[in-house]
Amino acid sequence: MAFNRAKNAIKSPWTITTPFHPLSGESIKMTTNGNGNDHKYFLEHDGPEHDRLTFQHRALLQMLHGQAIHAPLQAPAKILDIGCGTGVMTVLLAKRFPAAHVIGVDLAPVPEAFTKPDNVTYMQGSFSDLVSTGKLEKGSFDFVFSRMLVFGIQDWNSYVKNVAALLKHGGWTEMQDLDTRARNRDSILAHQDNVFEKTMVSVMADQGMDATCGINLPTYMTSAGLQVGGHEFVPWVLKSFKSRPETELMAQHTQSGSMTTAVVLALEKMMASERYSRELVKEAQESVKSLWGNAEDGEHMRYYICYAQKP
Numbered sequence: 001m002a003f004n005r006a007k008n009a010i011k012s013p014w015t016i017t018t019p020f021h022p023l024s025g026e027s028i029k030m031t032t033n034g035n036g037n038d039h040k041y042f043l044e045h046d047g048p049e050h051d052r053l054t055f056q057h058r059a060l061l062q063m064l065h066g067q068a069i070h071a072p073l074q075a076p077a078k079i080l081d082i083g084c085g086t087g088v089m090t091v092l093l094a095k096r097f098p099a100a101h102v103i104g105v106d107l108a109p110v111p112e113a114f115t116k117p118d119n120v121t122y123m124q125g126s127f128s129d130l131v132s133t134g135k136l137e138k139g140s141f142d143f144v145f146s147r148m149l150v151f152g153i154q155d156w157n158s159y160v161k162n163v164a165a166l167l168k169h170g171g172w173t174e175m176q177d178l179d180t181r182a183r184n185r186d187s188i189l190a191h192q193d194n195v196f197e198k199t200m201v202s203v204m205a206d207q208g209m210d211a212t213c214g215i216n217l218p219t220y221m222t223s224a225g226l227q228v229g230g231h232e233f234v235p236w237v238l239k240s241f242k243s244r245p246e247t248e249l250m251a252q253h254t255q256s257g258s259m260t261t262a263v264v265l266a267l268e269k270m271m272a273s274e275r276y277s278r279e280l281v282k283e284a285q286e287s288v289k290s291l292w293g294n295a296e297d298g299e300h301m302r303y304y305i306c307y308a309q310k311p
């Protein structure tokens with residue numbers, strides 16, 4: 001399939017734009033549970049998590065030079081924000097497109113952190129349930145957005161197929177998500193033998209999840225019948241990237257330890273089964289603290305932006 005690069009793609013000189021597969025050999029084939037069950041969630045829904053997400057939003061916007069969305073939208077009338085969390089992006093989309101009706105869905109109630117514009121509706125529930133029960137109407141959306149669902153989706157193929165079903169013909173989706181593996185300042189995978197990384201990738205795969213989903217988004221979108229318009233990444237730094245001021249807030253975010261704490265708790269939940277020894281859980285938890293806490297200048301994960309159109 002031709003790779004149609006949209007005009008308004010990210011312009012950062014460090015950004016790499018790639019046809020699929022982005023880096024040959026790096027794309028990980030995921031096993032899926034095949035039942036579309038995406039109810040399990042491994043992060044918290046409490047005050048500290050909402051604070052973490054709020055700061056993370058600021059850091060992401062700085063990292064993206066203020067460009068929150070990249071799909072070439074015209075005048076969308078109906079927009080969906082899946083896994084909207086605090087609602088910060090839902091509100092941003094509603095303000096950016098005041099004539100649109102913007103729906104934010106999440107497993108948990110959306111906290112009243114941001115004043116809800118009149119054109120926003122929140123719905124609580126699992127995305128797959130909201131689709132299968134018809135509460136989200138198929139073929140009715142002009143734009144479907146999601147960001148940071150790496151710990152939420154248990155079957156990416158089924159998830160992206162549901163997104164495709166909700167879109168109108170000509171509608172766009174944009175997904176922004178991580179490849180959680182750490183890379184050095186030259187963006188080379190640097191810690192694949194690290195206990196945390198190996199454990200994280202395999203434990204998540206055991207659940208049908210994808211710790212590297214960002215890099216695989218074009219594959220999921222293509223198999224859902226969508227036409228990919230862009231797939232790019234920016235570095236989600238673990239330690240400051242001195243030559244790149246736009247990563248300053250993200251460096252503060254990761255070095256604050258709040259992300260590490262969230263992942264330590266997630267490992268506890270994901271590995272709460274007899275198939276994983278307590279020793280392995282502890283070792284993986286200590287290992288992420290040390291890997292991210294002692295990161296060197298410019299070490300980063302990749303944050304991918306992928307957008308696609310329904311033909």
Ligand SMILES: C[S@@+](CC[C@H](N)C(=O)[O-])C[C@H]1O[C@@H](n2cnc3c(N)ncnc32)[C@H](O)[C@@H]1O
Pocket residue numbers: 038039041043053057082083084085086088089105106107108125126127128146147148149151152153
């Ligand atoms: C890491 S937070 C990101 C929140 C928001 N997208 C942002 O970037 O600020 C992920 C959110 O997705 C929600 N979520 C995860 N899986 C979901 C699902 N299957 N259906 C609906 N919401 C989901 C979680 O409840 C959580 O609030």
